[in-house]
Every structure is written in structure tokens, then in C-alpha cells.
Amino acid sequence: MNRLRSTPTAIIIATLLTSTQVSAQMQTETLEYVVDGETFTGYLAWDDQLERRRPGILVVHEWWGHNEFAREQARKLAKEGYTAFALDMYGSGKQAEHPDTAQKFMREATADMDRVEARFTKAMALLQHHESVDPERIAAQGYCFGGAVVLNMARLGLDLDGVVSYHGALASPIQANPETLRAKVQVYTGGADAMVPSDQVAGLVREMQNAGADLTLVSFPGVKHSFTNPNADRIAEQFGMPVAYDQEAATRAWRGTLQFYRELFEDQ
Incomplete structure (x- = not known):
């Protein structure tokens, strides 16, 4: 068990900034919380018509920061019957509009892996303590920068049932260990992703096989x-970046993720 679940008396402090009823069932909250003296802003979404406690899913943003895209993923998960928490890895107000700023924020956030873990585990604790969540059923999904984050949290042995990485970096100085790896792993990557070349894909497969991981990896040709x-298309045009939205790949990845969660949590 990780240190969060082994200390159920831990005090969780967060400030509710806004609470919104998006539909007759959908509830959302914007939460402000503190990690190592720095303030962060996260976003919770859940269906309050469901009486049962349900699995919680952490959503980790792209390198642009905690933005509306991350919040939309949380709402989509809530519509599927989960409680989702779009966490913040950069700090309140740190949303990038330019790649140079995004790179700066990402380097600051990842300069110390202990810092990354502390920010992730604080958000995990907030989700676990929400009244709608079964604290023993937690997974995480991340996009781009966030995909790398969730894979590294699995590598570190956090008590996650599963992680899903979408177009995230797959190489890491941390290597999965068969004695600590707990999470099942699902990865979606583009076959034409210049930022995640084929050697990273092959390296992840070797690493996870050596760790005895339950790995599903899907590579979409030409994506x-x-x-x-x-x-992504607007960003590609504005900044000349090798990125592109692909509706078919996005839809297939989303369907695969929901199936992954159904199978993951039905086993418990």
C-alpha cells in the first residue's frame, strides 16, 4: 500500500472555489489546494444521482497546463459513472499559450521527481476522500506530458489500479520494477508521432515485459x-508543431479506455 492509503487519518485541506450543477445529475467543483506551500487548482466532476461509491479517475493535463481540455475529459468520465479529478501539476494560474512557456512550466514541474510525486499523490488523496469515491478503486489517465506523468507514477509503484497514457512520452529515467509495479498499463500512441519515436515504443514494451506488467499498447498508423x-490542428498551424487531431484515433482510444476501466473494476 502506498503512504496515502496506509494513513487514513491524514488531514486533507482544500478550498471549494466554485460548485456547478452542469445537468440534472452532473456536478462539478473547482478546488484550490496546497502542496509544499504552493497553491494548485483542480476540477472535480461526478454524477450525484448515483448512490453507490464508484471508482475515481485522475486526469493529468497536457504540457499546456490545467485547462478546459483537461476539464472536459473529467466531465466525460463523470458521464460514464466515475468521479474524475482533473488535477494541476504546475500551480494555480499556470496555463501556457505558447510552446516556450509550456516547456518552461513542464521543466519546472519535472525537475524533481519527488515534487512530481507529491503533487500527484496530494490530488490522489483529495479524490480518494471525496464522498462519492471508493478509495480502493483509483486509476489515472494523462495526455502528452500527463501521459508521461501517469506512467511514471505506475513505475514508482503507487497504488493505482490502472493508468492510461495518450500520446505521452514513453522513455523515462525510472524503470518499472516487478516488485513494485501494481497498475495495469494502457498506452495509445501515434505511429507518426515525431515526439514519441519507435525506439521509445519498443523500449517501453521491453521495460514492461521485464517488469511483468499487464500492458496494452495501441499504435495508430499515420497518426x-x-x-x-x-x-491540435490550430496549434500546428500557429506554431508549426508536428501535431494533429485525429478523430478516428481519438474515438478508438476513448472506447478502449472505457473498456479498460470496465474490466479493471469489474475484477474487484
Whole structure:
């Protein structure tokens, strides 16, 4: 068990900034919380018509920061019967509009892996303590930068049932260990992703096989980086980046993710 679940008396402090009823069932909250003296802003979404406690899913944003795309993924998960928390890895107000700023924020956030873990586990604790969540059923999914984050949290042995990476970097200085790896792993990548070349894909497969991981990896032929984000085409045109939205790949990845969660949590 990780340190969060082994300390059920931990005090969780967060400030509710806004609470919204999106539909007759959908509820959302914007939460402000503190990690190591720095303020972060996350976003919760759940269906309050479901009486049972349900699995919680953490959503980790792209390198642009905690934005509307990440929040939309949380709402989509809530519509499927989960409680989702779109967490913040950068700090309140740190949303990038230019790749140079995004790169700066990402480097600052990932300069210390202990810092990455602390920010992730604080958000995980907030989700686990929500009244709608079964704290023993937690998974995480991430996009681009966030995909790398969730894979690294699995590598570190956090008590996650599963992680899903969408067009995330697959290489890491951390290597999965068969003695600590707990999560089942699902990866979606583009076959034409210049930021995640084939050697990274092959390296991840070797790493996960050596760790005895339950790995599902899907590579979409001809698909570029950021294929799940409808804004990718605008970004490609504006900044000349090798990214592109692909509706078919995004739809297949989403369907595969929902099937992954159904199978993951039905086993418990």
C-alpha cells in the first residue's frame, strides 16, 4: 500500500472555489489546494444521482497546463459513472499559450521527481476522500506530458489500479520494477508521432515485459502527436508543431479506455 492509503487519518485541506450543477445529475467543483506551500487548482466532476461509491479517475493535463481540455475529459468520465479529478501539476494560474512557456512550466514541474510525486499523490488523496469515491478503486489517465506523468507514477509503484497514457512520452529515467509495479498499463500512441519515436515504443514494451506488467499498447498508423485534442490542428498551424487531431484515433482510444476501466473494476 502506498503512504496515502496506509494513513487514513491524514488531514486533507482544500478550498471549494466554485460548485456547478452542469445537468440534472452532473456536478462539478473547482478546488484550490496546497502542496509544499504552493497553491494548485483542480476540477472535480461526478454524477450525484448515483448512490453507490464508484471508482475515481485522475486526469493529468497536457504540457499546456490545467485547462478546459483537461476539464472536459473529467466531465466525460463523470458521464460514464466515475468521479474524475482533473488535477494541476504546475500551480494555480499556470496555463501556457505558447510552446516556450509550456516547456518552461513542464521543466519546472519535472525537475524533481519527488515534487512530481507529491503533487500527484496530494490530488490522489483529495479524490480518494471525496464522498462519492471508493478509495480502493483509483486509476489515472494523462495526455502528452500527463501521459508521461501517469506512467511514471505506475513505475514508482503507487497504488493505482490502472493508468492510461495518450500520446505521452514513453522513455523515462525510472524503470518499472516487478516488485513494485501494481497498475495495469494502457498506452495509445501515434505511429507518426515525431515526439514519441519507435525506439521509445519498443523500449517501453521491453521495460514492461521485464517488469511483468499487464500492458496494452495501441499504435495508430499515420497518426501524429496530440491526436486526442481538437485544438491540435490550430496549434500546428500557429506554431508549426508536428501535431494533429485525429478523430478516428481519438474515438478508438476513448472506447478502449472505457473498456479498460470496465474490466479493471469489474475484477474487484
